[in-house]
Amino acid sequence: MVEFNNVSVWFDDNLVFKDLNFKVNDGEFVFVTGPTGSGKSTLLRLIYMDIFPNRGKVIVGRFDSRKIKKRQIPYLRRRLGIVFQDFKLLDDRNVFENVAFALYVTGAKRKEINRKVLMALTEVGLSHKKNSMPDELSGGEQQRVAIARAIVNEPFLILADEPTGNLDPDTSTEIIELLKRINLRGTSIIMATHNYSIIEMVKDAKVFQISNHTLVQIK
Ligand SMILES: Nc1ncnc2c1ncn2[C@@H]1O[C@H](COP(=O)(O)OP(=O)(O)O)[C@@H](O)[C@H]1O
Ligand SMILES: [Mg+2]
Incomplete structure (x- = not known):
């Protein structure tokens, strides 16, 4: 459903991702973690095609970053839910x-x-x-x-970029419980966070850490 094939991304001389391969399947709850500036938001922006890889490709549903036309991007975004x-x-x-x-x-x-x-x-x-x-x-x-x-x-995938970053712990827990419930009904979720106590709240989640310009699965 989401697939990154040998994706490299850089801004001027600032390398963010190098030869990243990454896949998310139907119904998964996936965390992406890593320190500030490591590329969490960049990864999500690649999925909603706000930016494009310098090398490689990103596939989201029936959309391919190398083939998508500018006028098709709103149709991709309509199939996604994005939370900031x-x-x-x-x-x-x-x-x-x-x-x-x-x-x-x-x-x-x-x-x-x-x-x-x-x-x-x-x-x-x-x-x-x-x-x-x-x-x-x-x-x-x-x-x-x-x-x-x-x-x-009714998106097939929700992208959440540090959705609890401005919230206190109890309120954060409520938001995570809500996202878990949405996920249980079949919607995939990819959430960026650097907060491990949030990650521990979702037992069955896969967890990827950004390290050395790529993603390493740690759970
Ligand atoms: N539009 C941009 N122009 C230049 N550099 C950018 C841009 N977006 C992100 N970056 C750089 O890419 C790196 C990753 O940023 P980001 O994805 O926002 O990290 P995170 O979300 O993990 O904090 C940072 O070094 C950041 O400065
Ligand atoms: Mg960010």
């Missing part, structure tokens, strides 16, 4: 509209949008906050809205 450390909610829209946003461009009907948004908000336990503005929510609630937005299109 800083939530990235739209401050001038309420919770409902933040989650609905990605559905408008798909041409979905109003009734369908309503149903999907409420289902996603129910899944994250926030249907009662659908009319709230982001700044009226706690950090944990904002991240749950971001997760609702990520799952509303």
